[in-house]
Amino acid sequence: xxxxxxxxxxxxxxxxxxxxxxxxxxxxxxxxxxxxxxxxxxxxxxxxxxxxxxxxxxxxxxxxxxxxxxxxxxxxxxxxxxxxxxxxxxxxxxxxxxxxxxxxxxxxxxxxxxxxxxxxxxxxxxxxxxxxxxxxxxxxxxxxxxxxxxxxxxxxxxxxxxxxxxxxxxxxxxxxxxxxxxxxxxxxxxxxxxxxxxxxxxxxxxxxxxxxxxxxxxxxxxxxxxxxxxxxxxxxxxxxxxxxxxxxxxxxxxxxxxxxxxxxxxxxxxxxxxxxxxxxxxxxxxxxxxxxxxxxxxxxxxxxxxxxxxxxxxxxxxxxxxxxxxxxxxxxxxxxxxxxxxxxxxxxxxxxxxxxxxxxxxxxxxxxxxxxxxxxxxxxxxxxxxxxxxxxxxxxxxxxxxxxxxxxxxxxxxxxxxxxxxxxxxxxxxxxxxxxxxxxxxxx
Amino acid sequence: xxxxxxxxxxxxxxxxxxxxxxxxxxxxxxxxxxxxxxxxxxxxxxxxxxxxxxxxxxxxxxxxxxxxxxxxxxxxxxxxxxxxxxxxxxxxxxxxxxxxxxxxxxxxxxxxxxxxxxxxxxxxxxxxxxxxxxxxxxxxxxxxxxxxxxxxxxxxxxxxxxxxxxxxxxxxxxxxxxxxxxxxxxxxxxxxxxxxxxxxxxxxxxxxxxxxxxxxxxxxxxxxxxxxxxxxxxxxxxxxxxxxxxxxxxxxxxxxxxxxxxxxxxxxxxxxxxxxxxxxxxxxxxxxxxxxxxxxxxxxxxxxxxxxxxxxxxxxxxxxxxxxxxxxxxxxxxxxxxxxxxxxxxxxxxxxxxxxxxxxxxxxxxxxxxxxxxxxxxxxxxxxxxxxxxxxxxxxxxxxxxxxxxxxxxxxxxxxxxxxxxxxxxxxxxxxxxxxxxxxxxxxxxxxxxxxx
Numbered sequence: 001x002x003x004x005x006x007x008x009x010x011x012x013x014x015x016x017x018x019x020x021x022x023x024x025x026x027x028x029x030x031x032x033x034x035x036x037x038x039x040x041x042x043x044x045x046x047x048x049x050x051x052x053x054x055x056x057x058x059x060x061x062x063x064x065x066x067x068x069x070x071x072x073x074x075x076x077x078x079x080x081x082x083x084x085x086x087x088x089x090x091x092x093x094x095x096x097x098x099x100x101x102x103x104x105x106x107x108x109x110x111x112x113x114x115x116x117x118x119x120x121x122x123x124x125x126x127x128x129x130x131x132x133x134x135x136x137x138x139x140x141x142x143x144x145x146x147x148x149x150x151x152x153x154x155x156x157x158x159x160x161x162x163x164x165x166x167x168x169x170x171x172x173x174x175x176x177x178x179x180x181x182x183x184x185x186x187x188x189x190x191x192x193x194x195x196x197x198x199x200x201x202x203x204x205x206x207x208x209x210x211x212x213x214x215x216x217x218x219x220x221x222x223x224x225x226x227x228x229x230x231x232x233x234x235x236x237x238x239x240x241x242x243x244x245x246x247x248x249x250x251x252x253x254x255x256x257x258x259x260x261x262x263x264x265x266x267x268x269x270x271x272x273x274x275x276x277x278x279x280x281x282x283x284x285x286x287x288x289x290x291x292x293x294x295x296x297x298x299x300x301x302x303x304x305x306x307x308x309x310x311x312x313x314x315x316x317x318x319x320x321x322x323x324x325x326x327x328x329x330x331x332x333x334x335x336x337x338x339x340x341x342x343x344x345x346x347x348x349x350x351x352x353x354x355x356x357x358x359x360x361x362x363x364x365x366x367x368x369x370x371x372x373x374x375x376x377x378x379x380x381x382x383x384x385x386x387x388x389x390x391x392x393x394x395x396x397x398x399x400x401x402x403x404x405x406x407x408x409x410x411x412x413x414x415x416x417x418x419x420x421x422x423x424x425x426x427x428x429x430x431x432x433x434x435x436x437x438x439x440x441x442x443x444x
Numbered sequence: 445x446x447x448x449x450x451x452x453x454x455x456x457x458x459x460x461x462x463x464x465x466x467x468x469x470x471x472x473x474x475x476x477x478x479x480x481x482x483x484x485x486x487x488x489x490x491x492x493x494x495x496x497x498x499x500x501x502x503x504x505x506x507x508x509x510x511x512x513x514x515x516x517x518x519x520x521x522x523x524x525x526x527x528x529x530x531x532x533x534x535x536x537x538x539x540x541x542x543x544x545x546x547x548x549x550x551x552x553x554x555x556x557x558x559x560x561x562x563x564x565x566x567x568x569x570x571x572x573x574x575x576x577x578x579x580x581x582x583x584x585x586x587x588x589x590x591x592x593x594x595x596x597x598x599x600x601x602x603x604x605x606x607x608x609x610x611x612x613x614x615x616x617x618x619x620x621x622x623x624x625x626x627x628x629x630x631x632x633x634x635x636x637x638x639x640x641x642x643x644x645x646x647x648x649x650x651x652x653x654x655x656x657x658x659x660x661x662x663x664x665x666x667x668x669x670x671x672x673x674x675x676x677x678x679x680x681x682x683x684x685x686x687x688x689x690x691x692x693x694x695x696x697x698x699x700x701x702x703x704x705x706x707x708x709x710x711x712x713x714x715x716x717x718x719x720x721x722x723x724x725x726x727x728x729x730x731x732x733x734x735x736x737x738x739x740x741x742x743x744x745x746x747x748x749x750x751x752x753x754x755x756x757x758x759x760x761x762x763x764x765x766x767x768x769x770x771x772x773x774x775x776x777x778x779x780x781x782x783x784x785x786x787x788x789x790x791x792x793x794x795x796x797x798x799x800x801x802x803x804x805x806x807x808x809x810x811x812x813x814x815x816x817x818x819x820x821x822x823x824x825x826x827x828x829x830x831x832x833x834x835x836x837x838x839x840x841x842x843x844x845x846x847x848x849x850x851x852x853x854x855x856x857x858x859x860x861x862x863x864x865x866x867x868x869x870x871x872x873x874x875x876x877x878x879x880x881x882x883x884x885x886x887x888x889x890x891x892x893x894x895x896x897x
Contacts, residue, residue, distance in 0.1 A: 254696075254697070254698065293695075293696035293697060293698065294694070294696040294698045294699055295698055296698045296701070296702065345701055345702055345705045346705060347705060347708050347709050350705050350706060350709050351671065351709065354671055355672070358672055358673055358674055361674060362674045365674040365675035366675055367675065368675075396692070396694055396695075396699075398692035398694070399691060399692060399694070401692075402687065402690045402691050402692060403687070405687075405690065406683060406684065406686075406687035406690070409683055409687075410679070410680045410683040410684070413679045413680070413683065423680055425675070426675060426676050426677065426678070426680040426681075427680055429673060429674065429675035429676045430673055430676045430680055430681070430683075430684040430687075433673050433676075433684070434684060434687055434688065437688070437702075437706060438691055438702075438706075439691050439692070439693070439694045439698075439699035439700075439702035439703045439706070440694070440699070442702045443694075443696070443698040443699055443702060
């Protein structure tokens with residue numbers, strides 16, 4: 001397996017922390033760089049015991065949030081974990097599984113069940129993909145979302161069976177037929193629940209009477225398969241390992257793996273018994289992560305990262321509605337295929353990122369009364385000041401030049417002495433936001 | 445709002461997802477139709493002549509640049525415009541125009557019945573009074589600018605939100621029809637290069653506008669493209685917005701994309717600046733607040749006045765009318781905002797001198813059960829209320845209120861006294877001067893009624 005052998009400095013550590021987590025806290029990139037590549041990756045894939053740093057999340061009034069009940073507080077709850085966790089890769093993998101097994105509360109209608117599923121994904125974030133798949137196959141939110149709870153021997157519902165193969169384990173058209181979909185649906189029959197007025201969907205359970213106990217033929221094999229067999233047949237299907245490593249890779253590195261790397265990852269995955277951790281570890285040490293092209297940060301990752309950069313915790317509800325502007329409202333992926341990572345950026349979601357950055361920066365906005373006449377008139381120094389606000393992220397010289405040109409031009413508008421005293425303050429506030437939507441900062 | 449109706453949230457999810465042409469959507473209940481327009485491709489472009497960022501549907505084969513020319517060419521057209529306003533969820537006609545003091549009404553609605561002194565009398569039927577929140581529409585009705593359909597629907601009403609709405613959207617009780625009735629009208633009378641002819645003021649296309657051939661469009665808010673930056677104002681703010689367009693493309697596809705988008709943002713921001721913050725130059729005040737509906741109609745009046753080539757526009761009214769519980773409060777607030785906004789829109793059009801060109805149709809997928817349920821709400825019914833609003837309407841009731849004594853069906857729902865397809869056929873022929881037979885299945889089977897003065 002190829003391993004990155006080049007310099008592992010602040011810049012590389014910064015990329016690793018954004019790709020495998022939610023960006024560095026102040027000074028963290030330098031600290032992680034000192035550990036070297038192996039130490040840095042090990043620190044992510046073998047995290048310390050969970051500890052949340054800083055103040056628990058609240059609304060504007062300082063009241064605790066109600067993630068199971070209040071609108072948008074599910075989003076706040078998870079965003080808070082992203083911001084305060086000392087296990088960023090576990091949280092990032094949870095986000096990946098939320099996209100991979102995309103379940104939307106629009107169809108589930110229960111924040112409680114969404115959070116239950118979220119915890120299942122977190123518990124299995126770096127463990128066995130088999131355990132994760134089995135757990136999600138009878139997860140209440142998933143049973144509602146893809147109608148597993150309506151799949152009976154009398155009236156099979158193919159929804160979960162199809163996505164199990166198409167989206168979760170094999171890939172569209174990769175070695176299965178419409179007959180396999182129908183037979184898988186039969187194998188998956190048996191899960192049910194009750195609906196209680198006022199409580200909603202409750203009492204999820206397996207009901208053997210609903211299960212089709214007959215012989216099914218799946219991928220050319222026949223047997224009295226049940227839901228566990230349905231999952232295991234997919235995992236043991238020759239197309240699965242390739243699908244798994246390529247899809248997992250795509251969350252960390254934007255160009256597909258070289259053929260030899262892909263083969264090595266497949267072997268690693270199979271020999272480990274479908275373990276996630278060794279595959280992620282190998283990807284995080286691969287040269288492609290450090291020498292390859294940049295990736296667009298998912299909006300939730302950028303927002304969490306901006307808060308981390310400021311050591312700010314979740315102290316307002318604005319993030320819930322802002323997330324609907326930036327294109328990634330947690331627990332509401334657009335459909336079962338998850339978010340489209342090629343489409344994070346458009347004129348509407350960019351305005352969302354801007355709005356998010358503005359609300360992160362809002363409490364720190366420099367006030368002209370306080371800062372009048374105290375800032376430099378050197379455009380470059382104003383750019384340095386604004387960069388330091390975000391922890392001095394790496395930025396290309398050409399982008400820096402665009403920011404400096406803006407600062408110089410705006411300073412040039414200052415004719416009056418009061419303008420020369422005040423404009424630098426406005427310019428730093430503006431630069432902070434321009435940096436946050438710059439091509440350098442929205443990517444990593 | 446209170447919606448305990450599982451089918452409803454699924455249906456609305458599906459509808460939202462359709463425009464994404466997404467796969468693996470949650471299953472619809474057995475027998476439910478697919479919404480019209482499912483699977484239409486969607487592309488986005490900026491109509492430079494109009495200053496609008498539009499999602500355009502059904503335009504796969506045409507270059508987007510063509511639409512700019514089409515919109516510009518059609519701009520001076522000045523033809524009639526139909527605005528379809530949807531009360532989503534099944535609005536309670538027995539509250540909107542209620543049988544005041546009726547014994548049966550109070551028996552059926554012991555907690556929800558409005559009192560005989562509430563609201564204002566309905567001049568065309570002494571049995572009925574307007575809901576207090578609908579006073580603005582009562583005012584327009586007094587001026588002869590509202591035609592009321594007190595019990596509009598179809599026989600054997602389907603009580604699924606999804607199915608009944610589909611029937612209204614496609615203009616037929618046909619689960620398999622995939623184009624909307626307005627979309628088919630545009631297929632007959634519209635142009636291949638003017639997506640603004642069918643405009644949904646929404647984040648996704650409304651199925652009634654789904655066409656087979658011509659492009660139609662969708663825009664959510666054209667007045668909310670601001671870039672607030674705390675502690676930045678004056679010339680520095682303008683320089684900042686200009687600077688958004690100056691980022692270099694960088695060396696990877698991701699940075700190139702980001703720079704391309706920030707450049708588009710800077711340009712779009714400049715184009716939408718005239719409309720920023722709802723700066724429509726509205727000659728009348730619209731209701732304040734965060735709800736998008738007043739801003740959407742204020743914007744609509746402004747862009748009609750600006751000469752944009754619109755024909756069919758669709759928009760959802762504020763509120764959720766699926767009032768299975770706690771109905772009274774939801775209706776009071778939502779109807780007030782809806783009615784106040786519709787009156788403001790009418791006054792706006794009048795002040796701008798374009799009221800003769802616009803007709804508003806207000807509809808819902810069904811009415812609600814005569815008898816209230818145990819949760820201070822009502823369940824799904826059959827016939828509901830419809831309204832036509834505008835300076836050109838006749839202002840005379842279509843159909844009649846059937847009464848609660850003999851007008852309820854076996855399920856206890858109001859029976860329709862007027863078929864919605866009669867309304868559609870009459871609208872197509874009288875408002876749009878287009879033969880309804882080309883658009884509404886079995887159009888010859890429905891009578892025509894005079895709608896305009």
